[in-house]
Amino acid sequence: MILIADNLQITNPVIQEAVEQLDPEPIQFLAKQCEKAGAEAIDINSGPLTPEPEKKMTFLVEAVQSVTDLPILIDTVNPRAMAAGLQVSRSHGIINGFSLEPAKLENILPLAVEYDADIVGYLLYPDSRVPANASERMEIAIDLHRAALQSGVQPEKLIIDPIIAPLLWDNGTLQVREVLDTIRQLPDLLGFNVRTIAGLSNLTTGRGSTNKKRLVEQTYLPMLAAAGLDMCLLNVFHSETVATASVCNTLLHDDVFAWE
């Protein structure tokens, strides 16, 4: 399981200010901290970046790349920002992402072919509703897969996000298990070993004690890993969760075990 830092977010006022001032330093600092904390990739969650989305996304990607060689996920709904980010990504950037929403099918999905990029597909309805269970997710996965193929995307470029829902939702605990079932069943459903990605912090969105939230994250992560999750977006500054992820990787791989 590859750990992707979800820490670089435009909702962080320090990052927002840095983007507006085109000041790379806070972004470089954060990117270095993420790598140090165990990130194996960095998600640039930039929002739409208007006005001047190309300029701002180019700045963001270059700021991150100036201090780390980690792969980058470009996480914006703005196709102009997305294209600009992919254009300057040193290694192929990963598009995060598309869904069955018409605007995304039309404007984001084609960029995967144009830039030969991996692309995340969200298991969401066209109106962005979260499906209620695994079988609804499966139907959406089939539609997403078909849309990707029709767009010329090679299947191995697709990474599916089953969408972790907040535990606080009325069906929150049901969704916990439906997401696990989805991750387990997707390779059989699509007939190849499709990669999966999920955003762990969605689970603990909303009010709640920090300690309890961390323990919930730390408990759900091994379940996701054992279900076969390939990539996990998380706050890499939660050191216990990162340590747990490392143990997951040890337990779920074939190497002979040794206590370090």
Next chain:
Amino acid sequence: MILIADNLQITNPVIQEAVEQLDPEPIQFLAKQCEKAGAEAIDINSGPLTPEPEKKMTFLVEAVQSVTDLPILIDTVNPRAMAAGLQVSRSHGIINGFSLEPAKLENILPLAVEYDADIVGYLLYPDSRVPANASERMEIAIDLHRAALQSGVQPEKLIIDPIIAPLLWDNGTLQVREVLDTIRQLPDLLGFNVRTIAGLSNLTTGRGSTNKKRLVEQTYLPMLAAAGLDMCLLNVFHSETVATASVCNTLLHDDVFAWE
């Protein structure tokens, strides 16, 4: 998932001395501490208890029952000690357990019918070797199930232990996943919702740092829970592991979630 304390062991010199002196106090103290720590059942791992196995097991069960109403698992290879323990168990004691080993089939398994007790069946070869993978475990499960039925044990009385192997074994990490697969597949294989039990501390047997061992336990437990494990034997004084188990139960049940 029900938490069973594995703390009451004859290998503990304090317990051994208490049994020899027929002094209930150290046993009562430990049993109360286990319940306070979150145990929902207590395993009495007594060894063979010779000489005078009946007297010693009666003493042990009565000592535990004098301070707690928690269910008791009687964990001995000695059929005379087992029978004596079952005889004085207030609620039906659970037999822990039998295997395909001829002496156990002959002397332990019949006690389940005689005392109308639940019985744990270990997925071990007749010579006590641990099977190498899930498919070997499945074959043994079929044999165990057949032996139990032939002996007159109702299927719902059977609790299967897939046998967690030490991580330090050459195939330790492989076994981690084979045990998970076994737990997932057993209900389909046997055609009913057979209960499962596993001993978590087997995983970290041998040398290694305590902190690392705890984290490994805490990471494997959610994987076991999500695979469907019904009962887990563990050291209930590992408070982080018990807290993790509680979150597992929250995540894997249908109740509406609330941060406490």
